[in-house]
Amino acid sequence: MARQEYLYQEAGAPPIQAKTRDRENWMRQGWFRLLAMVLLLEVFLPFLVWPVGLPRVILGAIEVGIALVVLVAFAYMMLEDRIPGGLLLIAGATLIWSLVSTFEGQAFAATAWGWWGLFKYPLLGVFAYLVQGWPTDFARWFFKFTIGLLVFQIGVQLVMLALGFPMGDSMGGTFGQKGVMQFSMLVFFTVALALGNWLATHNWKLLLFVLALGLLGSTLSGTKFYLFAVAALVVITVIVHLIRGGQLRQLMLYVVLLAGAAAVFVPLYNSYLVNARGLRPLQEYLQPDVIESYLFNDGVSADDSTYNIGRGLAITYAWQQIQRDWTTKLFGFGIGTRSQSSFLGVRGSVLEEDIYGVGTTSLSTWIQEHGIIGVGLFLAFCLWTMVKLFRFARTTTDPYQATLAYGLFIFTMFWPVWLWYHKAWLAGAMMVLYWSSLGYTFHLIYTPERRQAARRRLSNIRR
Numbered sequence: 001m002a003r004q005e006y007l008y009q010e011a012g013a014p015p016i017q018a019k020t021r022d023r024e025n026w027m028r029q030g031w032f033r034l035l036a037m038v039l040l041l042e043v044f045l046p047f048l049v050w051p052v053g054l055p056r057v058i059l060g061a062i063e064v065g066i067a068l069v070v071l072v073a074f075a076y077m078m079l080e081d082r083i084p085g086g087l088l089l090i091a092g093a094t095l096i097w098s099l100v101s102t103f104e105g106q107a108f109a110a111t112a113w114g115w116w117g118l119f120k121y122p123l124l125g126v127f128a129y130l131v132q133g134w135p136t137d138f139a140r141w142f143f144k145f146t147i148g149l150l151v152f153q154i155g156v157q158l159v160m161l162a163l164g165f166p167m168g169d170s171m172g173g174t175f176g177q178k179g180v181m182q183f184s185m186l187v188f189f190t191v192a193l194a195l196g197n198w199l200a201t202h203n204w205k206l207l208l209f210v211l212a213l214g215l216l217g218s219t220l221s222g223t224k225f226y227l228f229a230v231a232a233l234v235v236i237t238v239i240v241h242l243i244r245g246g247q248l249r250q251l252m253l254y255v256v257l258l259a260g261a262a263a264v265f266v267p268l269y270n271s272y273l274v275n276a277r278g279l280r281p282l283q284e285y286l287q288p289d290v291i292e293s294y295l296f297n298d299g300v301s302a303d304d305s306t307y308n309i310g311r312g313l314a315i316t317y318a319w320q321q322i323q324r325d326w327t328t329k330l331f332g333f334g335i336g337t338r339s340q341s342s343f344l345g346v347r348g349s350v351l352e353e354d355i356y357g358v359g360t361t362s363l364s365t366w367i368q369e370h371g372i373i374g375v376g377l378f379l380a381f382c383l384w385t386m387v388k389l390f391r392f393a394r395t396t397t398d399p400y401q402a403t404l405a406y407g408l409f410i411f412t413m414f415w416p417v418w419l420w421y422h423k424a425w426l427a428g429a430m431m432v433l434y435w436s437s438l439g440y441t442f443h444l445i446y447t448p449e450r451r452q453a454a455r456r457r458l459s460n461i462r463r
Helices: 003-011 016-027 030-049 056-080 085-103 108-130 138-162 180-201 204-221 226-243 248-277 282-286 288-295 311-324 326-331 362-395 399-413 415-421 428-462
Strands: 298-300 307-309
Touching: 016 030, 030 056, 030 108, 030 428, 056 108, 085 108, 085 326, 085 362, 108 428, 138 180, 138 204, 138 399, 138 428, 180 204, 180 226, 180 362, 180 399, 180 428, 204 226, 226 399, 226 415, 288 311, 307 311, 311 326, 311 362, 311 415, 326 362, 362 399, 362 415, 362 428, 399 415, 399 428
Parallel strands: none
Antiparallel strands: 298 307
16 A cells, blocks of 8 residues: 555554554553563563573563463463364464374473473463454554664663673673673664565665664674575665665665665674674675674683584584484474473483484474474465565555555565574563564454454355
């Protein structure tokens, strides 16, 4: 839909006082408080552990909070006799890959913990899908809240820098020590939403603001991957723009902006992090031998004597591990076989014998636990999700719902990249935002379809 039509829709919006009253009402509802509780726990508890110094046991409150939301979702499904199709997929995957891990001789506790790590955040999405009280302006509120959360995290980074904290892996805002993974995934998620907003409204000023925020935060946290990831996100956005019939000449401004961001980021990174921490200059990572050394590194960390395995080697190693036989190649070693919980004292059966420990990416873990079929099913789910999101973005009359749908479409397309780069499936705050907004968007997609089906059933009864 054209930008002018979106603006026309906004012109007919209810008065500000009515919006404020509606927002106050839904913020008092139990479903919102449950989701808000989980997000606040994910955002602030790691900071209370480091640098504040509270015991790590308090992080268990995050799991308890998510478990409470999941229990409420199951209770609702039982009372309303309504089971979403996504839950059937979870049940099928649980049955198959739990049996595989059982045949591997794994203890039930390790399988249960692996299942929880795999499905706890998607179950938040199921909960959001079941919610019936979503306000009409939630997409707008969510988009602005996500940007506000990123602004807050960068503000915390700047305070930490002023207090003498070193730039790098621990400069993750409120996400605690080594919290850059959670922070960087929040950056990429917010950038994806900003690109979705540009597709929906052509608001380039807000996009420029978010890209600048990501640039600043990534410089402080030493995220070398920022420019490469943003470049790929922008390419996909350009392709979507052209598919919708957009003109190529309109994109020249954004090419200039991206080039300007690179011109700013590279000197900042080289000036501060290279000199302060003895890292390589960023441009050296474009050299073939350096890329190979970075991706296939097999050294030992000087900090904790654990293997510092490169991302490329992690994938190669995972693929080699499942070559044992055809069953393992297809289904992997089963749920939880490469998972662990030091708090519960459980450790997956394959992880116990692995010299590399847990220092690998989510994608390498998934290859070993779920095999070719498991990874293929996830990619098929992503493709199906993207089709649904793209269709909805093209048809909705609300610019912020289109923003959310386009942003989720872009972010979902890059799940293989996120899983390769980080343990992204454990990036708590971003995962809460992603699955909650995805559940909300699918609620919007399927509510009209359910109403039409109900009308057809009623019409058939009357006949």
